[in-house]
Structures are given as structure tokens and as C-alpha cells.
Amino acid sequence: MNQPLNRIDGQPSLSERAYQQIRDAIMQGRLESGRRLVYRTLAEELGISPTPVRDAIQRLVSDGALQLDDRGVAYVPVLTAETYIETINLRLTLESMAAAAVAAMPDGREAIADQLAEIHERVARAQREGRPVDALFGNEQFHFVYLRAAGMPILEGLVRSLWLRCGPSLRLVYNKGFKPLSVHPHVRLIEAIRKGDAASARHAVEADLKYAGKHILAQLDPHARSPENWD
Structure with missing residues (x-):
């Protein structure tokens, strides 16, 4: 039987690595809203030619992570309150x-909880020491540990x-002046996973997203009202 595709060997291409780096910077909030992304400038920062950077930018435009202005220059979209909600x-x-x-899993919960606890401690330490970039990176890691552990790849991709x-x-x-809750929802989630309490795990994630969401929404638009389901 003929195979429709040939095997690809070797390391990820330069365009793939550029895509990953730029995507991670967007996901971790290191590229602010409205920032223009010039191919040559990015290429210099990454130490590669503009061509793979152009390929990476085009992929991110297709992903909806970037937009193009009238001159075809990519930029990080300005997030509206409606889109954020x-x-x-x-x-x-x-x-x-x-x-x-994850909390309903019959096996493996303790190891996942241990991994989450270690990451959360790194995030808390970065916050105490005034290292927001490290805290953002750790926060992303935390969320995608349990998302990956859930074993639902379509959900994780969404x-x-x-x-x-x-x-x-x-x-x-x-x-x-963001003030963390007295008991961080991450801690509540870790405890719920250890206990196998699916309802509490669900509520911990909801509390985490809603509390941070209200603070962010107020800065995106001081006049915006948070939805009733965020209360």
C-alpha cells in the first residue's frame, strides 16, 4: 500500500521554532495589545532570516492570534471587553x-497534584519577588498540566x-493592586484532585478564572460590567 506522505526527519524547521516562540510570547502576555510585529525586527531578535518569521506570522494570523493592518503589517489585536468576556x-x-x-481519574491523581503543587510554588515565589514574566510562564504551565492530563486533546487544542x-x-x-485571595484557587484545585472531588475541582477553576477575569476586565474597560455568572 502506497503511503500518501513521506517521513520527515530532523529538527523542527526555523519557521516552526519561530512560530512556537512568538505564540508563547502571546500566550504569556509578553507581547502587549496593539504591538506591531515587523518581520526584520523579529528576525534580528530571533537570530534568523525574515522568511521563516514571515511564515510563522502568517500561521498566527490564521490562528486568530494576530491581525493585519491596511498595509499588511501584523499586530497583536486590541482585546475588547466583549471579546474578553x-x-x-x-x-x-x-x-x-x-x-x-482529572479529579475523577481512578489512578495517577497524586502525581498530577504533586506536579501542580510544585509549579504553583514557583508561580507564588515569582509573584513575591516581582517577576511577572516568570509568574505568567508558570501560570500557563499550571493550567496546561491538568488540561493535558485530562486526556482530551480536542478540548486542549480549543x-x-x-x-x-x-x-x-x-x-x-x-x-x-491585584490582591490574591487568601486561599489561592490553585491550592483548592490541587486539594480537590488529591481527594478525587470533581465538583470542587470544577469550582476551583471557575473561581480562579472569574476572580482574575474581573480584575483584567476592569482594566480593559472600566465601564464594562462582568457577567452574572462571574459572581
Whole structure:
């Protein structure tokens, strides 16, 4: 039987690696809303030619993570309150579903909880030491540990796409006096997974996204009202 495709050997292409780096920077909020992404400037930062950067940018435009202006220059979209609310509501549904699935697993929960606890401690330390970039990176790791552990790759892909769309807003969580809850929802999620309590795992993720979401929404648009389901 003839194979329709040939095997590809070797390391990821330069365009793939550029895509991963730029995508990660968007997801972690390191590229702010409205920022223009010039091929040659990015190529110099990455130490590669503009061609793979152009390929990476085109992929991210197709993903909805970037947009093109009238001159064809890519930029990070400015997130509106309406888009942010829709994105967070979708994340609420999908991420809480994944967390509940992990807590309902018959085996392996303790190892997942241990991994989450280690990452959460790194995030908390980065926050205390005033390292927001490291905290954002750790927060992304935390969420995608339980998303991957849920064993639902389609759901994980959908959530990754949503993170791309709201990534530029994530840095706002550390702005203007954000005060963490007395018991962080991450801690509640870890405890729920250890106990096998799917309902509590779902509620912990919802509390996490809603609390941070209100703070970010107020900065995106001081006049916007958070949805009733965020209360």
C-alpha cells in the first residue's frame, strides 16, 4: 500500500521554532495589545532570516492570534471587553470540565497534584519577588498540566486557541493592586484532585478564572460590567 506522505526527519524547521516562540510570547502576555510585529525586527531578535518569521506570522494570523493592518503589517489585536468576556466564558466551560475529569481519574491523581503543587510554588515565589514574566510562564504551565492530563486533546487544542486570543490581557493581572485571595484557587484545585472531588475541582477553576477575569476586565474597560455568572 502506497503511503500518501513521506517521513520527515530532523529538527523542527526555523519557521516552526519561530512560530512556537512568538505564540508563547502571546500566550504569556509578553507581547502587549496593539504591538506591531515587523518581520526584520523579529528576525534580528530571533537570530534568523525574515522568511521563516514571515511564515510563522502568517500561521498566527490564521490562528486568530494576530491581525493585519491596511498595509499588511501584523499586530497583536486590541482585546475588547466583549471579546474578553466571551473568551473567558468559553475557558470557564472547557477548563472546569478538564479539571473535573482529572479529579475523577481512578489512578495517577497524586502525581498530577504533586506536579501542580510544585509549579504553583514557583508561580507564588515569582509573584513575591516581582517577576511577572516568570509568574505568567508558570501560570500557563499550571493550567496546561491538568488540561493535558485530562486526556482530551480536542478540548486542549480549543483552550490553547482561546489562550492565544486573550494572551495579551494576562499581564494585566499583576497591574494596579491585584490582591490574591487568601486561599489561592490553585491550592483548592490541587486539594480537590488529591481527594478525587470533581465538583470542587470544577469550582476551583471557575473561581480562579472569574476572580482574575474581573480584575483584567476592569482594566480593559472600566465601564464594562462582568457577567452574572462571574459572581
